[in-house]
Amino acid sequence: MSLVLYELLGKDDLRFSPFAWRTRLALAHKGLVPDKIVPCLFTDKTKLAFSGQDKVPVLKDGDTVVSDSWKIATYLEDRYPDRPSLFGGAVGRGVAKAINYYCDGQLHPAMARLILGDVFANVDPVDREYFRKTREARFGAAIEAMHAEREKHVEAWKNVLLPVRLTVRDQAFLSGDAPAYPDYILFGTFMWARGTSPFALLAKDDPLYPWRERMLDLFGGLARRAKGHSV
Amino acid sequence: MSLVLYELLGKDDLRFSPFAWRTRLALAHKGLVPDKIVPCLFTDKTKLAFSGQDKVPVLKDGDTVVSDSWKIATYLEDRYPDRPSLFGGAVGRGVAKAINYYCDGQLHPAMARLILGDVFANVDPVDREYFRKTREARFGAAIEAMHAEREKHVEAWKNVLLPVRLTVRDQAFLSGDAPAYPDYILFGTFMWARGTSPFALLAKDDPLYPWRERMLDLFGGLARRAKGHSV
Structure with missing residues (x-):
């Protein structure tokens, strides 16, 4: 199983998407480390075509693809229930x-x-x-x-x-x-x-x-x- | 044990304190029915002297006196942990x-x-x-x-x-x-x-x-x- 996070790329390798940061910290909270982080420009969303939409963050967890930071958080919570809870119920x-x-x-x-x-x-x-x-x-x-x-x-x-x-x-x-x-x-x-x-x-x-x-x-x-x- | 709720009284017996309603519903959520509800005018807070302050709602649960709707909610949650949870953790x-x-x-x-x-x-x-x-x-x-x-x-x-x-x-x-x-x-x-x-x-x-x-x-x-x- 590989875990890949697609996030926004700014100038000089800056990573400032507020939504990607929600996901980064949600992953860390669950003790999950992405195998790969793929940076994407605003105007180069061809990399995201597999997700059926054009917004970051996108999380690819094995064969599962989840886009939208809220959906990623609830996915992580439900997929990894034995790890520290993101919502506490x-x-x-x-x-x-x-x-x-x-x-x-x-x-x-x-x-x-x-x-x-x-x-x-x-x-x-x-x-x-x-x-x-x-x-x-x-x-x-x-x-x-x-x-x-x-x-x-x-x-x-x-x-x-x-x-x-x-x-x-x-x-x-x-x-x-x-x-x-x-x-x-x-x-x-x-x-x-x-x-x-x-x-x-x-x-x-x-x-x-x-x-x-x-x-x-x-x-x-x-x-x-x-x-x-x-x- | 007796449960007494002190709340605001308006004209024609109206009860419109938003804070008292929080407490009323919190009590109902816990399946608790006050033995007595004591209405208080804004300008007749002598009834509340026992609580050491002059704001409603005040809850008297046996010998325990709690004022402030937030404190009452956390009191109820901690005092009655086996009843339906108000906060879910x-x-x-x-x-x-x-x-x-x-x-x-x-x-x-x-x-x-x-x-x-x-x-x-x-x-x-x-x-x-x-x-x-x-x-x-x-x-x-x-x-x-x-x-x-x-x-x-x-x-x-x-x-x-x-x-x-x-x-x-x-x-x-x-x-x-x-x-x-x-x-x-x-x-x-x-x-x-x-x-x-x-x-x-x-x-x-x-x-x-x-x-x-x-x-x-x-x-x-x-x-x-x-x-x-x-x-």
Whole structure:
């Protein structure tokens, strides 16, 4: 059985897909090490044709192909039930879905308003045109204009973090005393920024700051070792 | 052993505290029926002096006194471990905390912008002065002005619901296939409105609408039987 992870490739071998980071940490949590990690450009998805769609991450586990980070997490949980649990049961899995939608639907857009110019600067040159076209359509603004106005959006970013900030003020991880998949979802978002942007997203007195440090330390510093900015 | 719940009392015997509803449903989930429910006005907290604080809900379980809906839920979970679980384990409990902060810190303020005038109209006449003073200080606006401008805040309310809306589009309950404490937290917020306001907070095609119906049906229609508006 071989385990292969397909993930996004940026400029200079950067790996900043927030969704791929969710999967990387989910694999580590299960004690699984990919035999191979295959980097893919935004515009070179021919490598993913076997998966029947064109988005990373894709996990190939033997003959099984799973795409979409959420589906990969639930696949891993169900396929490897005897290894450490990603969700800790049905309620944890249920509520993790809400965290997934919170990160995708509220956190990512708010963070994008702050770092999209930096992400653009770090996609592979080959992908720049594709990235500009798709992102400018999504946000209804030019990347440079968003970048120039980012300070205006800092307050909204801070506000959207409120529920997770207060949670990790009370407890070490979003999932309680120990990390689990809800933490990996949220942390993936921060790895998107770490791989691309020098913009300081968290004040040092924000309870999310030491939480992020704890996440960077997990699994022998798996995420900390990745190329990126330490802000 | 006797179980006594202290909760908020509104006009005409209305019971619309979102926090008390969390506790009511948590008790029902555990199969516990309070021997007595003691209603308290906002301005008559002498009844709560024994709890060392002045907020409802308070649960008195034999000689044990617990105040604060979150603490009551974790108390019930730990005190009655053999009854149906409210959190389904450590991860569920961890992430439920984030749902609690999401509801208290983002959902309640957004809903208040729409219904506070209606809540005001439904507090006991004795409490009106207290309610006006505390709420107008909290929101920095007169209750009547907020009420007159509520249509302006409908969009923000819809947006803040995004993560939970998409979750219950995918699955029957926030907690998965079956309801658990995260659902009771969110549902308490809607019971605050049901007890006080005819304002339609959810469109019929919003996935939260049938979720709310499912919640109203739980435990033999416990919440549906409470006096209130069916919108």
